Amino acid sequence: DGGITQSPKYLFRKEGQNVTLSCEQNLNHDAMYWYRQDPGQGLRLIYYSQIVNDFQKGDIAEGYSVSREKKESFPLTVTSAQKNPTAFYLCASSEQRFYTEAFFGQGTRLTVV
Amino acid sequence: KQEVTQIPAALSVPEGENLVLNCSFTDSAIYNLQWFRQDPGKGLTSLLLIQSSQREQTSGRLNASLDKSSGRSTLYIAASQPGDSATYLCAVPNQAGTALIFGKGTTLSVSS
Numbered sequence: 001d002g003g004i005t006q007s008p009k010y011l012f013r014k015e016g017q018n019v020t021l022s023c024e025q026n027l028n029h030d031a032m033y034w035y036r037q038d039p040g041q042g043l044r045l046i047y048y049s050q051i052v053n054d055f056q057k058g059d060i061a062e063g064y065s066v067s068r069e070k071k072e073s074f075p076l077t078v079t080s081a082q083k084n085p086t087a088f089y090l091c092a093s094s095e096q097r098f099y100t101e102a103f104f105g106q107g108t109r110l111t112v113v
Numbered sequence: 114k115q116e117v118t119q120i121p122a123a124l125s126v127p128e129g130e131n132l133v134l135n136c137s138f139t140d141s142a143i144y145n146l147q148w149f150r151q152d153p154g155k156g157l158t159s160l161l162l163i164q165s166s167q168r169e170q171t172s173g174r175l176n177a178s179l180d181k182s183s184g185r186s187t188l189y190i191a192a193s194q195p196g197d198s199a200t201y202l203c204a205v206p207n208q209a210g211t212a213l214i215f216g217k218g219t220t221l222s223v224s225s
Binding site (some may be wrong): 004006020033040042045048050056058061088090092096097098099101102103104105107108109 | 144145147149154155156157158159162164202204205207209210212213215216217218
C-alpha cells in the first residue's frame with residue numbers, strides 16, 4: 001500500500017537531548033512537509049521540501065532541523081534549542097506543492113520527560 | 114493573510130441525522146480546498162479535494178461544496194453513524210502552494 005510512514009509513534013525526550021523523527025513515503029511525491037499540532041492552536045508548518053537536497057523554513061522552524069537526501073525520506077530533528085517540544089508531529093507529502101492532494105502520516109507524539 | 118475558520122467547534126447529533134460542517138476562508142483566490150478527518154491520537158485522512166473550478170465533490174455519504182466568491186465550503190454528511198465521530202478539518206493552500214492553512218476543526222460526536 002502506498003502511503004506515509006512515521007516512526008516512532010511515541011517518543012520521549014530528556015532535557016538537552018536531540019531526537020529525530022522519521023518520515024518515509026512511497027508515493028513518489030516530490031514535496032514533503034512537517035507540521036506541529038498543539039491543542040487549541042491547530043496545525044503549524046515547521047519545514048517543507050519541494051525537491052531532494054532543498055528545504056525551506058516554515059512558520060515555526062526555530063529549534064528544528066531537517067534533511068532531504070532521498071526523495072522518499074524527510075527526517076525531522078528536534079534540537080535542545082526547542083524549548084517547548086511536547087506536541088504531536090505530522091509529516092505530509094504531495095505530488096507537487098499543495099496544488100495537488102496532500103497526504104499525511106499517522107503522527108509521532110513527542111513528550112519531554 | 115489567509116485565515117480559515119470552522120464553525121461550530123463541536124457538534125453532537127443522534128445517529129441517522131444529516132449534518133453540515135462549515136468552513137470559511139478570507140481570501141477567495143484559492144487553488145483548491147481539502148477536507149480531512151482526524152481520529153483521536155491519529156494522523157489526518159484526506160476525505161475530499163475540491164479544485165477551484167469545481168462546485169462540489171462527492172464520496173459515498175460525503176458531499177463537499179465550494180463557493181469561492183463567498184469564501185465558503187460545506188461538508189455534508191448523510192445518515193450519520195457513530196463511526197463518523199471524529200474531528201473534521203478543512204484547509205487551503207497559500208498562494209505559493211508551499212503550505213496548507215488549516216481551520217481549527219469541528220469535533221463531531223454521533224450517538225447511537
